[in-house]
Amino acid sequence: xxxxxxxxxxxxxxxxxxxxxGGVALAVDAGDGxxxxxxxxxxxxxxxxxxxxxxxVGGGAVxxxxxxxxxxxxxxxxxxxxxxxxxxxxxxxxxxxxxxxxxxxxxxxxADGDDSAEQDEQVTGRDRDEAAAAALEAxxxxxxxxxxxxxxxxxxxxxxxxxxxGTVAEVALDRDLTVTAVENDDx
Numbered sequence: 712x713x714x715x716x717x718x719x720x721x722x723x724x725x726x727x728x729x730x731x732x733g734g735v736a737l738a739v740d741a742g743d744g745x746x747x748x749x750x751x752x753x754x755x756x757x758x759x760x761x762x763x764x765x766x767x768v769g770g771g772a773v774x775x776x777x778x779x780x781x782x783x784x785x786x787x788x789x790x791x792x793x794x795x796x797x798x799x800x801x802x803x804x805x806x807x808x809x810x811x812x813x814x815x816x817x818x819x820x821x822a823d824g825d826d827s828a829e830q831d832e833q834v835t836g837r838d839r840d841e842a843a844a845a846a847l848e849a850x851x852x853x854x855x856x857x858x859x860x861x862x863x864x865x866x867x868x869x870x871x872x873x874x875x876x877g878t879v880a881e882v883a884l885d886r887d888l889t890v891t892a893v894e895n896d897d898x
Contacts, residue, residue: 752776752785760785764799767807767835769843769855771797783808792854793873807835812857834858834868846870846882849890853880866891 752760761773764787774796775788783800790796800808810833834842843855850872856879857871866883873879874895883892 750778752778752787756785759805760787760801763787763801763805763807764789764797767799767810767839768797771854782811791856791873793856795856807839809833809835832860834860838868841888842868842870842884845884845888845890846872846880849882849893850874850880 751757756778757776760776764773765771768789768791771789771791773787774790777786778784784803785801785805787799787801788796789799795813797813798811800810802808833839839858842858846855846858847853851874853872853874855870856873859869861867861869861883867886868884868888870882870884871879872882879896881894881896882890885891
């Protein structure tokens with residue numbers, strides 16, 4: 712009887728260790744996914760994602776891509792004409808979810824009350840496309856580098872257009888996408 716009791720206790724302890732060890736292995740394996748290598752898009756998926764990303768940012772060159780991005784199903788990195796980079800996040804149907812531009816990364820601990828630390832809300836999808844087209848027409852050409860929700864009460868959208876001569880025009884639009892102001896930034 713003593714031997715069978717030892718086998719039962721020993722077997723139970725072994726089973727507990729095995730199950731516990733498996734749980735630890737699962738916990739280690741179920742990390743945040745950062746250990747996985749980036750997988751680049753190829754073929755038709757790359758073509759469709761690139762087309763959507765370039766339309767979203769108004770042009771540029773696709774310089775990198777990734778499947779399984781943490782902000783969406785796909786990520787496409789676009790280098791703009793001015794050298795800036797934009798990561799465009801897309802869902803599995805190649806619909807733009809949003810973008811992250813150079814300098815948009817913030818640590819969230821900026822509690823000094825400085826409004827410049829706030830990230831402007833980018834306009835995406837059809838609204839962005841229509842606002843960009845109106846801004847390009849008002850500016851007389853160039854490349855739209857950004858369309859965002861306006862932060863003043865007179866306009867609904869603000870678009871930034873890089874002109875061919877290197878200057879930047881800021882175009883304000885109302886909710887109907889009517890241009891309300893165009894300012895050239897000669898910096």
